[in-house]
Amino acid sequence: MKKKCDVLIIGAGGAGLTAALNAKESGADVLVLTKEYPTRSQTCMAQGGINAALGNAGEDSIEAHIANTLKSAHGQADEEAITFMCSEAPKAIEWLDSIGVCFSRTSESKIAQRALGGASASRACYAQDYTGLKILHTIYDRCLEAEIEIQNEKYLLEILKDDEALVCGAKVLDIRTGDVEIYEANAVILASGGYSRIYDKNSTNSSASTGDGIATAYRAGAELIDMEFVQFHPTGLKSSSILISESARGEGGYVVNSKGERFTNELAPRDILSRAINEEIKKGEEVFLDIRHLGEKLIDEGLPQERKLAKLYENVDPVHQLMPIRPVAHYTMGGIRVDRKSETSLKGLFACGECANHRVHGANRLGGNSLLEIVVFGKEAGVNAALYAKENTKTRTLNLETKSIVDEIKEYENSLDFYAKREYIGELFYKNVGIVRTKSELEEALSEIKSIKENISKYGVSDSSKIYNTNLVEFIEFKNSLDVCEVVVSSALSREVSCGAHYIV
Numbered sequence: 001m002k003k004k005c006d007v008l009i010i011g012a013g014g015a016g017l018t019a020a021l022n023a024k025e026s027g028a029d030v031l032v033l034t035k036e037y038p039t040r041s042q043t044c045m046a047q048g049g050i051n052a053a054l055g056n057a058g059e060d061s062i063e064a065h066i067a068n069t070l071k072s073a074h075g076q077a078d079e080e081a082i083t084f085m086c087s088e089a090p091k092a093i094e095w096l097d098s099i100g101v102c103f104s105r106t107s108e109s110k111i112a113q114r115a116l117g118g119a120s121a122s123r124a125c126y127a128q129d130y131t132g133l134k135i136l137h138t139i140y141d142r143c144l145e146a147e148i149e150i151q152n153e154k155y156l157l158e159i160l161k162d163d164e165a166l167v168c169g170a171k172v173l174d175i176r177t178g179d180v181e182i183y184e185a186n187a188v189i190l191a192s193g194g195y196s197r198i199y200d201k202n203s204t205n206s207s208a209s210t211g212d213g214i215a216t217a218y219r220a221g222a223e224l225i226d227m228e229f230v231q232f233h234p235t236g237l238k239s240s241s242i243l244i245s246e247s248a249r250g251e252g253g254y255v256v257n258s259k260g261e262r263f264t265n266e267l268a269p270r271d272i273l274s275r276a277i278n279e280e281i282k283k284g285e286e287v288f289l290d291i292r293h294l295g296e297k298l299i300d301e302g303l304p305q306e307r308k309l310a311k312l313y314e315n316v317d318p319v320h321q322l323m324p325i326r327p328v329a330h331y332t333m334g335g336i337r338v339d340r341k342s343e344t345s346l347k348g349l350f351a352c353g354e355c356a357n358h359r360v361h362g363a364n365r366l367g368g369n370s371l372l373e374i375v376v377f378g379k380e381a382g383v384n385a386a387l388y389a390k391e392n393t394k395t396r397t398l399n400l401e402t403k404s405i406v407d408e409i410k411e412y413e414n415s416l417d418f419y420a421k422r423e424y425i426g427e428l429f430y431k432n433v434g435i436v437r438t439k440s441e442l443e444e445a446l447s448e449i450k451s452i453k454e455n456i457s458k459y460g461v462s463d464s465s466k467i468y469n470t471n472l473v474e475f476i477e478f479k480n481s482l483d484v485c486e487v488v489v490s491s492a493l494s495r496e497v498s499c500g501a502h503y504i505v
C-alpha cells in the first residue's frame with residue numbers, strides 16, 4: 001500500500017471518486033482514503049435525481065436552471081459559479097451516460113426527467129429512485145478500471161503542512177490495525193461529506209456525516225463559510241427520519257394533515273415547505289405524504305425504493321396507506337470556503353462535494369443540484385489539484401507533532417458517556433438550531449457545546465483495544481462534530497436576519 005502520491009483524496013463518495021478519475025486522467029498519481037467503503041458512502045443514498053436542462057420532458061433551458069438555483073439561494077450564492085455549474089450540467093450527464101450510468105429512459109430512449117421542488121421544468125435525470133447508488137457504483141467501477149488505489153477504513157485525523165505552511169499530506173488512523181500513519185502528497189483534496197449528523201437521529205444522513213473533514217480543515221486554519229445554512233428536508237419518515245425522496249412529490253404526491261387536507265404547495269423549495277409542515281405539526285396536526293392516488297404500477301416502476309423504505313422503517317405500504325412525515329436535517333450548504341479552482345484558503349488543500357462551499361446553493365439548495373455539484377466540481381478539484389501537484393514537486397519538510405489525538409484520548413477519564421451526550425446534542429440542535437430559531441435558544445445551544453468541549457477529557461473510550469476500535473472512531477467523530485456544532489451556532493448567532501434555511505424569529 002502506497003503512502004506517497006501526487007494527489008491524496010480523503011473521501012470515496014461521488015465527489016472524491018469523480019476527483020480521483022479526473023486527477024488520474026490529468027496525469028497525477030492518485031490515492032483515495034476513506035473511513036468506510038466507497039459503496040457505503042452517502043452518495044449511494046441519493047434517490048430523486050440529478051439536474052440538467054436537457055429538455056427531455058418539456059421545454060427547459062440552462063438560463064431557467066440558473067434562475068431557479070439563484071432564486072432558491074436567497075442572494076447568498078455566487079452567480080458566476082451557478083452559471084458555470086448549470087452550463088456544465090448537460091455535459092456532466094453526457095459523461096455519466098457514457099461511462100454506463102443506467103438512467104431511466106423515456107419511450108423514445110431519451111434520459112427520463114422528473115420535476116423536483118423549486119424547478120420550473122422537469123429537470124432531474126434519474127435512475128428510478130436509486131440515482132445516487134447507480135452513479136456511485138458506476139464511477140467506482142471506472143476507478144477500479146483505471147487502477148486508482150483506494151484504501152478503505154483509513155480515518156483522517158489531521159492535515160499536515162510543511163515548514164512553508166503548504167499542505168503536504170495527512171495523518172491517518174488505520175482502523176483495522178490501530179496504527180497512526182503519515183501520508184505524503186503534493187496536493188490534498190477533501191471530499192469527506194457534510195455534517196447533518198450533528199442532529200443525530202433527526203437526520204436523513206448516514207451516520208458517517210459527522211463533518212470530520214470540515215472540522216479537521218478548520219483546525220488546520222482553513223476558512224469555513226455559511227455554516228448556519230442547514231437544510232431540513234420536508235419528508236423524513238416520522239419515527240426513523242429515513243428520507244422519502246422529493247421524487248414522490250415530483251410524481252404528484254400530496255402533503256396532507258390529519259384531516260386529509262392539503263395545506264401547502266408540495267413543490268415549493270424545501271425551506272418553505274419544511275416551515276409549513278413544522279407550523280402544522282405545532283398546531284397539533286399529524287402530517288402525511290400521500291401517494292396512494294399515483295397507483296401501484298407507477299409507484300413500483302418509478303418509486304420502488306420509497307415503497308420499500310416506508311414498509312421497512314414505518315410499517316406502512318404507501319400504495320394503500322398514508323406515510324407519517326416530519327422535516328429533518330438533510331443537507332449542509334455550509335462548508336470549507338473554496339475558490340473557482342476548488343482550492344481552499346490553505347495552499348495545496350482542495351475541497352469538493354458537500355464538505356466544500358462553492359457558493360452554488362446559498363441559503364437553500366435545490367433538489368438535484370447536489371449530485372450535479374459533486375460531478376461538476378469533483379472534476380474541477382481533480383484537474384486543478386493535479387495541475388497544482390505537478391507544479392509543486394519539491395521535497396518538503398513535514399511539521400510533525402509528536403502526539404496524535406489517538407494518544408491524547410487514551411489519557412481521558414471516560415467517566416461520562418459520550419453516546420448519551422451525542423443523542424442529547426442531536427435533540428438540542430433539532431429544537432434550538434432547527435427550522436425556526438431564536439437568539440436565546442441559539443445562545444443556550446452555544447453555551448452547552450462550549451461546556452461539553454471544556455469538559456471533553458471527562459469523556460473518552462471504554463474499549464482500549466488497538467484493532468478495529470470503533471468506540472475510538474466514534475469518539476473522534478463526536479469530537480469533530482463538537483467543533484462543527486460550535487461554528488454552526490456561532491454563525492447562526494452572527495446572522496441576525498432570516499435567510500433561506502436560517503429562519504430566525
Ligand SMILES: Cc1cc2nc3c(=O)[nH]c(=O)nc-3n(C[C@H](O)[C@H](O)[C@H](O)COP(=O)(O)OP(=O)(O)OC[C@H]3O[C@@H](n4cnc5c(N)ncnc54)[C@H](O)[C@@H]3O)c2cc1C
Pocket residue numbers: 010011012013014015016033034035036037038041042043044045046047048049050131132154155156157191192193194204205206208209212213243330331352353354355367368369370371372374
Ligand atoms: C437520503 C438522501 C437522499 C439524497 N438525494 C439526493 C438527490 O436525489 N439528488 C441530489 O442532488 N442530492 C441528493 N442528496 C444529497 C447528496 O447525496 C449528497 O450531498 C452527496 O452525495 C454528497 O457527496 P460527497 O461525495 O460530497 O459525500 P459522501 O457521499 O458523503 O462521501 C463522503 C466520503 O468521505 C469519507 N469520510 C468522511 N470522513 C472521513 C474521515 N475522517 N476520514 C476518511 N474518510 C472520511 C466517507 O467515508 C465517504 O467515503 C441526498 C442525500 C441523502 C442523505
